[in-house]
Amino acid sequence: MQKKIIRITTVPMSLGGLLTGQLKYMSNHYEVVGISSYENGKLDLIGQQEGIRVLPVNMTRTITPFKDLKAIWQLYRIFKKEKPYIVHTHTPKAGTVGMIAAFLAGVPHRLHTIAGLPLLEARGSKRKILDLVEKLTYSCATMIYPNSFGMKDIILENKYTTQNKLKVIGQGSSNGIDTKQFDPKVVSDTAKKELRTSLGINEEDFVYVFVGRMVTDKGVNELVRTFAKLTKQIKNIKLVLVGPHEKSLDPLLDETENLIATNPDIIEVGHQKDVRPFFAMADVLSFPSYREGFPNVVMQAGAMGIPSIVSNINGCNEIIQDGVNGYIVPSKDEESLYKSMLRIYNNKQEGIVFNPTEIRDLIKERYQRTTIWKAILEEYNSL
Incomplete structure (x- = not known):
């Protein structure tokens, strides 16, 4: 028995x-x-x-x-x-x-x-x-x-x-993490292109993606403000926000909601059953959370071969090795977040990018x- x-x-x-x-x-x-x-x-x-x-x-x-x-x-x-x-x-x-x-x-x-x-x-x-x-x-x-x-x-x-x-x-x-499920190969180039087109994202646009609950504790207020600041300097960037609001438990600031609603470069898609296409068509996960246990979304992004910008908090700073598979910034520090988001954009323009295979292998070996x-x-x- x-x-x-x-x-x-x-x-x-x-x-x-x-x-x-x-x-x-x-x-x-x-x-x-x-x-x-x-x-x-x-x-x-x-x-x-x-x-x-x-x-x-x-x-x-x-x-x-x-x-x-x-x-x-x-x-x-x-x-x-x-x-x-x-x-x-x-x-x-x-x-x-x-x-x-x-x-x-x-x-x-x-x-x-x-x-x-x-x-x-x-x-x-x-x-x-x-x-x-x-x-x-x-x-x-x-x-x-x-x-x-x-x-x-x-x-x-x-x-x-x-x-x-x-x-x-x-x-x-x-x-x-199931690295067979979260694998860049599961999303075709055609599917990525179609998703970008449906969201109004051009081929040359650099895409930051956030996946998670749209709440204050996830650093969404800082992320949106920082991105809005970046759009004043750079034209070909987009921020895609994937996840549900929890207005009764941990609402965003009114100014954040207003920026999301009025900035044409911020695209909110709400809760999605399958987040893999959003990782696949993005350049980087931006995840400036205040607190985590061991964040699935950072593992998922890595398994899909994209780098992450994360807060220097437990879990995040164990999955991400600074400069190897992403960048680590101090929690609630908008200036550092801004510099890292700008840095990863500028690097791509100069042809300096993280190796997707190495990013994925780090996740496969450990998680x-x-x-x-x-x-x-x-x-x-x-x-």
């Missing part, structure tokens, strides 16, 4: 997106059950996709004490009934309610992966509350897995837990998805 693992995320998109393929792989070795919010049947679709049993427990992404207590109680009852050998949580809220419930239910192995710390941008009393919640989550866990070495250092600096509870699996990342899966399986087996 296989031992049972319960994997939990706050929303189904994380269960099926951040962990794509991993749950199906693990089900060859363990009985895997997925738990997340129901979200109008999205959870059931993830269960079908991964070939696992799923159970709905509604969780919120904000501070909601009564709803959180209800989620803890529901999870506790599930754990007492299912008797899992391992409960493994991802995302902040699922981590908190999942680890507390697993501790109360006496689950022997309580694992939590840290893929980012939103609380790092909080201030005042809110930060103090979030710090306490984070410490409570870690105290209920038996092991904590930061998905980058920089994240591990941040956790220790903030004294959320002790060194012996922390481990980075492999070279970082929660799920690695191939199956390598990450095997490392996580080894960790499970060692418990």
Whole structure:
């Protein structure tokens, strides 16, 4: 009889997106059950996709004490009934309610992966509350897995837990990247040309692309302002913004929204199911995020053979080697971002470009998805 693992995320998109393929792989070795919010049947679709049993427990992404207590109680009852050998949580809220419930239910192995710390941008009393919640989550866990070495250092600096509870699996990342899916060969030259044409981008235009949530924490305000400054100097450049807004959680500044709406060289395309064509037709990913765990989009861009300009934050500065597969700039530093965006443009005009094959090989060597899966399986087996 296989031992049972319960994997939990706050929303189904994380269960099926951040962990794509991993749950199906693990089900060859363990009985895997997925738990997340129901979200109008999205959870059931993830269960079908991964070939696992799923159970709905509604969780919120904000501070909601009564709803959180209800989620803890529901999870506790599930754990007492299912008797899992391992409960493994991802995302902040699922981590908190999942680890507390697993501790109360006496689950022997309580694992939590840290893929980012939103609380790092909080201030005042809110930060103090979030710090306490984070410490409570870690105290209920038996092991904590930061998905980058920089994240591990941040956790220790903030004294959320002790060194012996922390481990980075492999070279970082929660799920690695499928380099067969993210491969420049999957997008033809014709498809790239057609996409550019449909967006009003000329053949000679230099394209900066941003892929991610259109929120303040991703550095979108700085990116848009910097690009607007560049357009006053350079005419043949475009900025393509790929991703959804989250106006209720982390809205952009009004001035940023206005620049996006009025600058003809800024092209917003919203959420896209397939981001590969946008990487393929771009020259560089510009990703000046404030905080990350281990950013998938930077790995994806690298696997597609394009360089990235990223903030000097954990995760980003582990994937990007400055001057080798992109540039690293200080977080929230618009002048440095401006200089790097201008530099990569000027270099191309002079015929100095990053080698796409070398960029891709760096990702393949370190973050191939199956390598990450095997490392996580080894960790499970060692418990």
